[in-house]
Amino acid sequence: MNKILIIGGGISGLNAAKAARDASPDCEITLIEAEKNNTYIRTRLPEFISEEIDKEALFPYGDTWYEENNIRYIKDCTITEMDYTGKMALTQADRISYDALIIASGSSPFVPGIPGGDKLNVLSVRTIADSEMVKELAKSSSVCTIIGGGLLGLEMAWSVRQLGCSVNIVEFAPRLLPRQIDEQASELLLEALMEKGINIYLDSQTEEFVGSGKVSGVKLKSGTVIETDFVILSTGVRANVASFKKDELTVNKAIVVDGFCQTSVAGVFAAGDAAEYNGNNFCIWPIAISQGRVAGHNAARYIEKNADLLKYTEQQPFTNLKIKGITMFSIGDISAKDCEALVYTDKQSKKYIKLFIKDSNIKAAIVFGEPSITLTIKKAVDMQKHIPHYDSTISVYDLIKSL
Numbered sequence: 493m494n495k496i497l498i499i500g501g502g503i504s505g506l507n508a509a510k511a512a513r514d515a516s517p518d519c520e521i522t523l524i525e526a527e528k529n530n531t532y533i534r535t536r537l538p539e540f541i542s543e544e545i546d547k548e549a550l551f552p553y554g555d556t557w558y559e560e561n562n563i564r565y566i567k568d569c570t571i572t573e574m575d576y577t578g579k580m581a582l583t584q585a586d587r588i589s590y591d592a593l594i595i596a597s598g599s600s601p602f603v604p605g606i607p608g609g610d611k612l613n614v615l616s617v618r619t620i621a622d623s624e625m626v627k628e629l630a631k632s633s634s635v636c637t638i639i640g641g642g643l644l645g646l647e648m649a650w651s652v653r654q655l656g657c658s659v660n661i662v663e664f665a666p667r668l669l670p671r672q673i674d675e676q677a678s679e680l681l682l683e684a685l686m687e688k689g690i691n692i693y694l695d696s697q698t699e700e701f702v703g704s705g706k707v708s709g710v711k712l713k714s715g716t717v718i719e720t721d722f723v724i725l726s727t728g729v730r731a732n733v734a735s736f737k738k739d740e741l742t743v744n745k746a747i748v749v750d751g752f753c754q755t756s757v758a759g760v761f762a763a764g765d766a767a768e769y770n771g772n773n774f775c776i777w778p779i780a781i782s783q784g785r786v787a788g789h790n791a792a793r794y795i796e797k798n799a800d801l802l803k804y805t806e807q808q809p810f811t812n813l814k815i816k817g818i819t820m821f822s823i824g825d826i827s828a829k830d831c832e833a834l835v836y837t838d839k840q841s842k843k844y845i846k847l848f849i850k851d852s853n854i855k856a857a858i859v860f861g862e863p864s865i866t867l868t869i870k871k872a873v874d875m876q877k878h879i880p881h882y883d884s885t886i887s888v889y890d891l892i893k894s895l
């Protein structure tokens with residue numbers, strides 16, 4: 493029987509398994525996962541930390557789902573090396589053969605080489621185990637300091653804050669989320685976070701983590717020392733590619749794939765945070781799902797020698813901050829110079845909307861403080877919906893009504 497092997501039981505691997513099963517009811521599908529858990533919803537870890545949801549809510553499927561779909565799920569098993577010529581994935585103890593392979597190994601937190609980074613209570617958050625550790629520390633400590641004020645750093649700050657801990661964020665850039673929002677929205681966001689009791693050090697670089705054995709402070713390059721009980725590093729991610737590198741596999745930031753999620757090795761596909769398409773490795777949830785589906789479907793077609801392949805359509809990455817009481821949404825390239833900007837500001841209610849328009853289409857948008865319109869705008873940008881009777885004097889709300 494034809495065998496599809498999927499490495500990584502995250503959301504991308506799970507969707508690859510589902511799509512492969514839909515496309516080929518009879519093939520053998522094996523999903524290998526390094527962690528001891530079934531697939532879980534990583535994006536909900538901040539809510540798990542803040543105890544808005546319990547652990548069960550993280551799992552879309554129990555053991556029976558894998559059995560019912562005839563998917564062999566091997567947990568607590570790590571692939572350490574590949575033999576693409578022999579079509580084998582190697583563990584420390586075993587060799588697993590395949591006819592088609594999908595690498596969905598995701599990414600891991602990037603740990604910057606800051607002196608003192610090996611002290612106790614300096615950690616990153618990627619897994620359920622990391623989240624349980626943060627929860628425990630937040631409940632037994634007074635102060636947490638987060639290095640990195642990106643989207644995940646801000647969500648972590650809010651999760652820890654809800655458990656009663658004081659929170660500092662140290663951010664290198666002079667303002668928050670400079671790639672996702674403009675200065676005006678950054679200011680509103682800063683104000684809203686400070687109102688929630690989160691202290692933010694902008695334009696600040698960490699020189700060292702101080703403390704004997706256990707971290708007790710974060711020393712900034714300015715000389716300021718922030719006293720702290722624990723530190724969360726939120727300084728980006730890197731694709732998990734080390735175990736898969738071989739001369740024949742093209743790897744840049746991540747494993748390079750074409751529009752069918754095929755890699756440079758015939759019969760080997762990649763998806764999600766581990767994959768790079770068109771020079772992009774966005775490392776976001778919706779892309780992991782769609783690439784997983786494409787890779788799974790096409791791996792099944794590959795083994796059947798059937799040319800009816802699925803094509804991956806590149807998605808616009810978007811940012812949607814999940815902090816209760818703060819709406820901050822952005823989509824598209826907000827630095828585009830060739831767009832006309834349509835702006836709505838209400839200082840009283842702290843609403844700010846900026847639409848970037850070109851050829852009667854919304855190309856990008858920033859929405860602060862107005863949750864009711866984000867979905868409409870997202871759809872309009874994704875579908876490049878034509879704005880009827882557009883002229884530059886139209887108000888933002890009238891334009892949105894017309895969509």
Ligand SMILES: Cc1cc2nc3c(=O)[nH]c(=O)nc-3n(C[C@H](O)[C@H](O)[C@H](O)COP(=O)(O)OP(=O)(O)OC[C@H]3O[C@@H](n4cnc5c(N)ncnc54)[C@H](O)[C@@H]3O)c2cc1C
Pocket residue numbers: 499500501502503504505524525526527534535536537538569570571572596597598599600617618619644732735763764765766775776777778780814
């Ligand atoms: C706390 C948190 C919140 C997030 N929030 C958002 C959000 O709001 N929106 C958003 O778009 N994105 C968010 N993300 C990013 C999102 O979770 C990822 O883009 C997504 O999980 C990628 O899915 P994946 O399946 O490609 O990789 P992963 O989720 O990383 O899964 C890969 C799996 O492969 C396993 N693996 C790796 N190497 C091996 C090996 N050699 N052998 C066997 N198994 C292996 C790993 O254990 C892992 O379970 C968040 C991430 C985190 C950590």
